[in-house]
Amino acid sequence: MLVAENLRKAYRRHAVQVPVINGLDLEVKTGEFLSIVGASGSGKSTLLHLLGTLDAPDSGRILLDGKRIDNLPNRDRDALRNRTFGYIFQFYHLLPELTTLDNVLMPAYIGHSVMGWWKTRSKWRARAMELLTRVGMGHRITHRPGQLSGGELQRAAVARALLMSPRVLLADEPTGNLDTATGDEIVRLLRELNRDDGVTIVMVTHNLEIVKATDRVLRMAGGVMTEDTTAKKPTFHAPLLAAV
Amino acid sequence: MYKLLLCVRYLQTRYLAFICIVSVMLGVATLIVVNAVMSGFSTKLKDRLHGVLSDVIIDTDRMDGFDLQDVNGKSLTPDQIIQKIKDSPAGPKIEAITPTIEVFAILQFNFRGQMLTKPVRLIGIDPEGRASVGGFKEYLVRQKDGSAPPSFELTPEALKQHEHNRRQRERASALEVPNVPMPKALVPDPNAIPEPDEKAMTQDMPVAKPHGVIPGFTLAHFRFRDDKGVVVEEAALKPGDDVTIFTVGGLPGAEGARMRPVWGTFLVADYLKTEMSEYDQSFVYVSLEQLQQLRTMEGRCTAFQIKLKNYETDKVVVADALREIFDPRTGARVATWEEHQGSLLAAIEVEKSILNLLLFMIVGVAGFSILAIFTMIVSEKYRDIGILKSLGASNHGVMSIFVGYGFLLGTVGCCLGTAMGLWITDHINEIEMFLTKVTGKAVFPRDVYYFKDIPTNIEVSSVVLVNVGAIAIATLFSLLPAWRASRLHPVRALRFE
Numbered sequence: 001m002l003v004a005e006n007l008r009k010a011y012r013r014h015a016v017q018v019p020v021i022n023g024l025d026l027e028v029k030t031g032e033f034l035s036i037v038g039a040s041g042s043g044k045s046t047l048l049h050l051l052g053t054l055d056a057p058d059s060g061r062i063l064l065d066g067k068r069i070d071n072l073p074n075r076d077r078d079a080l081r082n083r084t085f086g087y088i089f090q091f092y093h094l095l096p097e098l099t100t101l102d103n104v105l106m107p108a109y110i111g112h113s114v115m116g117w118w119k120t121r122s123k124w125r126a127r128a129m130e131l132l133t134r135v136g137m138g139h140r141i142t143h144r145p146g147q148l149s150g151g152e153l154q155r156a157a158v159a160r161a162l163l164m165s166p167r168v169l170l171a172d173e174p175t176g177n178l179d180t181a182t183g184d185e186i187v188r189l190l191r192e193l194n195r196d197d198g199v200t201i202v203m204v205t206h207n208l209e210i211v212k213a214t215d216r217v218l219r220m221a222g223g224v225m226t227e228d229t230t231a232k233k234p235t236f237h238a239p240l241l242a243a244v
Numbered sequence: 245m246y247k248l249l250l251c252v253r254y255l256q257t258r259y260l261a262f263i264c265i266v267s268v269m270l271g272v273a274t275l276i277v278v279n280a281v282m283s284g285f286s287t288k289l290k291d292r293l294h295g296v297l298s299d300v301i302i303d304t305d306r307m308d309g310f311d312l313q314d315v316n317g318k319s320l321t322p323d324q325i326i327q328k329i330k331d332s333p334a335g336p337k338i339e340a341i342t343p344t345i346e347v348f349a350i351l352q353f354n355f356r357g358q359m360l361t362k363p364v365r366l367i368g369i370d371p372e373g374r375a376s377v378g379g380f381k382e383y384l385v386r387q388k389d390g391s392a393p394p395s396f397e398l399t400p401e402a403l404k405q406h407e408h409n410r411r412q413r414e415r416a417s418a419l420e421v422p423n424v425p426m427p428k429a430l431v432p433d434p435n436a437i438p439e440p441d442e443k444a445m446t447q448d449m450p451v452a453k454p455h456g457v458i459p460g461f462t463l464a465h466f467r468f469r470d471d472k473g474v475v476v477e478e479a480a481l482k483p484g485d486d487v488t489i490f491t492v493g494g495l496p497g498a499e500g501a502r503m504r505p506v507w508g509t510f511l512v513a514d515y516l517k518t519e520m521s522e523y524d525q526s527f528v529y530v531s532l533e534q535l536q537q538l539r540t541m542e543g544r545c546t547a548f549q550i551k552l553k554n555y556e557t558d559k560v561v562v563a564d565a566l567r568e569i570f571d572p573r574t575g576a577r578v579a580t581w582e583e584h585q586g587s588l589l590a591a592i593e594v595e596k597s598i599l600n601l602l603l604f605m606i607v608g609v610a611g612f613s614i615l616a617i618f619t620m621i622v623s624e625k626y627r628d629i630g631i632l633k634s635l636g637a638s639n640h641g642v643m644s645i646f647v648g649y650g651f652l653l654g655t656v657g658c659c660l661g662t663a664m665g666l667w668i669t670d671h672i673n674e675i676e677m678f679l680t681k682v683t684g685k686a687v688f689p690r691d692v693y694y695f696k697d698i699p700t701n702i703e704v705s706s707v708v709l710v711n712v713g714a715i716a717i718a719t720l721f722s723l724l725p726a727w728r729a730s731r732l733h734p735v736r737a738l739r740f741e
Contacts, residue, residue, distance in 0.1 A: 054634055055735050074638065082636025093631045093738065097253040109246035110636045117245040160635075 002028040007060035020046045022223035033194040035203045035211040038220035044204040045172050052085045052170045053077040082111050086161030090173035092153040094145040101141040104128040104160045131159040151182035171203040187213050251648040260617050261653055267610035268657025268714055275603050275710045276665025282596045284699030292520040297581040298377040298549035305575035309544035321543045334565035337558040342373030343545035345535050349491035355480045364528045366491055368535030371395050377551040385515040396456025396513045396531050405484025406511055455534050456513030462525040464515055485512045493539035508538045607714045611721035618725035629729050630737025643730035650722020654715040673697045
């Protein structure tokens with residue numbers, strides 16, 4: 001479903017070039033819960049940004065369902081990030097000025113004009129409420145991020161990532177900032193979403209404990225994949241989350 | 245949708261934005277107040293400048309007046325010239341027209357035993373005709389409220405004052421001992437013709453009508469501050485007091501060049517109070533007929549005052565038509581009242597424009613504060629920008645958030661500034677009095693300006709212009725930070741600490 005071929009990416013600072021991804025190949029299968037582990041600086045997060053079109057590779061290709069997406073015009077890449085990919089970050093990245101509900105609704109706000117939003121607002125609100133209830137945040141919709149705990153913030157971030165029914169969920173160290181119990185809870189939630197809704201998940205982490213819950217584990221070092229360990233075979237390939 | 249939502253939320257939650265709003269608000273309020281006061285001054289000044297001037301004025305540099313001739317080479321009288329004007333294409337657009345004589349003169353009068361002289365502008369008018377072209381009766385202190393047409397008639401009180409003055413003068417002259425040798429007593433000649441009996445001779449003759457004069461109010465009054473610092477006006481010339489007017493006269497035609505001094509005595513009948521110091525301290529009105537006799541220019545005049553039916557639409561057409569009749573090469577001049585006061589009106593406009601330009605810099609400063617504060621806000625919002633981009637927001641969308649934010653700040657600042665500016669304009673006199681009380685120094689010395697209150701005039705177009713300008717500046721100055729925000733790389737923004 002999501003394929004990276006011979007990806008290369010380097011960051012430049014003045015005259016110094018720091019290679020991060022060095023000819024990486026990857027294939028993510030539909031409905032798979034994939035985890036990528038590796039030491040800090042191994043290029044995990046950069047790979048996630050490249051896969052999710054947040055950044056562009058220096059060379060190589062990224063294909064989604066056989067179509068190249070890394071060289072798409074900005075407008076199409078924006079649309080992909082809005083509808084096809086869902087992001088979960090280590091630091092939650094909720095907008096502090098908005099309530100939990102508005103944060104969850106943000107992808108829908110971005111995807112609609114004022115008139116478009118006005119016409120479909122009740123449908124989107126119902127969808128956001130459903131997701132918030134599902135992640136156990138139905139009672140905190142009017143709270144702002146500053147009033148929520150780390151676990152609650154991450155659950156709200158998961159609800160936001162799922163709002164537009166994305167085909168791929170990209171999670172960048174979703175438990176990195178949480179205690180073990182809360183981290184396990186988030187991973188359980190992701191596992192559940194993968195199993196019940198068939199959402200493809202690519203999770204980057206350096207927590208070797210939580211990768212046990214994933215279908216496949218890839219190890220990254222020096223900007224390339226060094227190991228591919230199938231923790232267990234995918235057990236469930238439910239149809240993709242129905243489009244809203 | 246997210247642009248609108250975030251604009252509003254940022255406005256509600258970012259206290260830095262409050263500074264921008266206050267900057268815009270103060271700039272807009274100042275501009276509205278200054279414009280209203282300037283416009284008030286300008287409008288009032290225009291009213292007063294127009295006040296004693298009719299819509300169109302035709303005058304001549306010739307001392308002996310207009311010298312228009314008919315086909316037979318005979319000089320036309322003012323009535324014939326008026327008829328000629330009425331028959332011209334300008335005629336149907338004219339409501340009223342009156343002839344006048346305007347000449348420089350010296351006014352002399354006795355005040356507490358001293359003879360005072362003042363240079364004046366002597367104007368001979370037909371009072372009713374002058375009133376018909378506007379800007380006369382409403383400025384006469386005694387006659388403005390009366391229903392009777394204006395005149396140079398003296399009131400019974402003024403006549404009493406005149407009689408009182410006369411007796412005083414006689415008494416004073418009787419007390420003087422003439423320094424001449426007494427004539428020798430002669431034995432009366434029985435054949436001599438008896439001395440005429442003056443009383444019997446003048447018994448049935450009509451009494452000469454006194455010549456009335458209407459001097460400017462300031463000309464006839466002294467203005468000074470008393471011991472308490474209060475401005476006091478004391479009449480130097482009371483109704484009924486006599487004044488002597490010296491001017492030049494001459495014979496019409498070629499001999500008109502031979503000028504000679506002429507003078508006449510007049511009695512004060514009323515005062516002219518236009519509240520324009522230039523007019524009030526130099527204008528002296530006398531009867532046209534009497535001035536014609538005094539200057540030996542019967543049947544002639546030096547100016548025509550014209551009132552138009554619709555000044556704004558007809559002024560150009562009428563002036564052009566009149567220029568066809570009055571050849572400028574003969575010294576005649578046709579001008580609207582605005583052309584007459586052109587330099588002064590232009591000075592007011594230039595002053596207003598310069599002041600506006602300078603004051604708009606205040607809004608410019610507010611714009612720079614928006615630029616600085618927005619740059620700070622954008623720096624604070626780096627991570628939010630990254631989040632929005634990761635959720636699919638476009639560069640253009642991110643830019644729109646901050647441009648919209650600037651527009652919103654400008655709009656809120658303008659609304660508050662407009663409300664504040666209108667309130668200050670409405671209460672400007674109370675504020676001035678309060679400031680005068682607090683500082684102990686008159687902020688608006690009324691005796692300097694001749695206005696009872698600070699004049700204000702709120703022009704809707706000016707308020708709209710100030711608002712549009714301020715909003716445009718606020719939006720314009722938010723463009724650069726907004727552009728910077730839109731160019732931000734999402735990954736770098738997300739990693740921003």
